[in-house]
Amino acid sequence: MFITAYHQLDYAMTAIKLGAVGFVLKPTDPDEIMLACRKAKQVIQEDRQRNELELGLRHQLKEYSFTLQGMLLPEGEISKLNEVIAQIIEYIELNYMQEMTITKVADMLHYHPDYLSRLFKKETGENFSDTLTRIRMQKAVDMLADPQVKVFEIASRVGIRDSRYFGQMFKKHYGQTPNDFRKQLFIRHAELGGHLNDT
Structure with a gap:
């Protein structure tokens, strides 16, 4: 999350490339910061859920691949x-x-x-x-x-x-x-x- 006093578009573009989920301009509004933090928290939780799901799918695919191919482990x-x-x-x-x-x-x-x-x-x-x-x-x-x-x-x-x-x-x-x-x-x-x- 970026908090900056600079209004240049370059800063916003750089923040997006780095994966920022919030771009807050100074002077800041506390409500705006809290909103950005909540958004960041949601993104983190979604990433964790995706990682857990991906891990489970990898285990399943590994098991299925050996079964379908008739291969020995x-x-x-x-x-x-x-x-x-x-x-x-x-x-x-x-x-x-x-x-x-x-x-x-x-x-x-x-x-x-x-x-x-x-x-x-x-x-x-x-x-x-x-x-x-x-x-x-x-x-x-x-x-x-x-x-x-x-x-x-x-x-x-x-x-x-x-x-x-x-x-x-x-x-x-x-x-x-x-x-x-x-x-x-x-x-x-x-x-x-x-x-x-x-x-």
Whole structure:
């Protein structure tokens, strides 16, 4: 943004060539300066949005080009992709108790969510949400072995705030409610003459 006391056309032309979004002549009006600043802010925001969109499209086009051409990814690229997937799974393992979405993870790794979602599915055979649920259910099974921990507490500890929804997901995954699963766990251990809290 240019603020100048010179009224020559050359100055205005130079400002335009340099990408100025505002040209304010002295003596200045504060309202005019604020208007120019708001315009500059809008231009910056639009540039950032374009850059983010372009980055996402580049990732998508790269993926599509390999698919359409039937080409194999270079060895270095495969290693990089495997590393990204490993990072995601490790992040889930460490943070399954928190609210988590593919968008949040993509933002953390600087990828476009749609691209990362397709990549994860392609490399693992599972959707991100399915993997997150599977890991949460596995953690829940471990916690069910402790009779002192209530089912609603387990739901919260694995990142599912609605205990009823947790019960539905658990039954869908294991074919039993958490309470029934716990009972069967105790029965099996009793038949084997063991105890759940044995170390």
